[in-house]
Amino acid sequence: MDAHPVADVVNCRTMSASVHYRGLGDVLVVHLQVLLDLELIGAEVLELVARGIANPLAQAALDEHREQAPAQIARLHQGLDLLGAAGERRSSGLAAGLADDLHQALEATGEPDARDAALIAGVQAWKHAEIAAYGTARAWAERLGRAELVALLTRSLDEEAICDGRLSAIAEHLVNLDAAL
Numbered sequence: 053m054d055a056h057p058v059a060d061v062v063n064c065r066t067m068s069a070s071v072h073y074r075g076l077g078d079v080l081v082v083h084l085q086v087l088l089d090l091e092l093i094g095a096e097v098l099e100l101v102a103r104g105i106a107n108p109l110a111q112a113a114l115d116e117h118r119e120q121a122p123a124q125i126a127r128l129h130q131g132l133d134l135l136g137a138a139g140e141r142r143s144s145g146l147a148a149g150l151a152d153d154l155h156q157a158l159e160a161t162g163e164p165d166a167r168d169a170a171l172i173a174g175v176q177a178w179k180h181a182e183i184a185a186y187g188t189a190r191a192w193a194e195r196l197g198r199a200e201l202v203a204l205l206t207r208s209l210d211e212e213a214i215c216d217g218r219l220s221a222i223a224e225h226l227v228n229l230d231a232a233l
């Protein structure tokens with residue numbers, strides 16, 4: 053049995069209920085509930101990575117982004133409320149798989165810069181999943197004429213993109229260079 057905190061976080065996920073789509077609005081609700089799961093698990097996993105990563109700039113970037121998590125989660129609750137849906141998380145294999153990969157990097161031994169490169173890659177995979185999910189949700193919200201929801205999703209999407217860019221810069225200009233020595 054795996055006793056690592058990342059596994060504990062993933063094992064606490066709620067189970068998926070069955071889905072019935074009457075139209076794009078229902079698809080959007082399910083998508084936002086999956087995003088909520090991704091954000092809630094992501095916030096906890098990100099804290100473990102921030103504590104475990106060696107590079108101070110990467111740690112600062114992760115800590116700064118972690119402070120945005122409560123607002124992102126609140127926006128998803130607000131968005132689900134706007135759609136008249138329950139603010140419940142819906143588990144998907146996406147968060148579990150991403151957490152598994154980060155778990156593996158956190159448990160890794162050896163050269164700290166190489167481990168940091170793997171951790172940053174794992175966090176960026178998570179950010180890319182969120183960026184894709186927010187982008188899709190925003191496109192659907194636009195299609196449905198939900199301007200208030202579009203604005204909420206755009207704010208979170210922008211925050212994710214900024215975090216991703218910062219991590220790319222730190223990896224490309226520092227961590228990857230040191231790891232390659």
Ligand SMILES: [Fe+2]
Nearest residue numbers: 091124182212
């Ligand atoms: Fe996020």
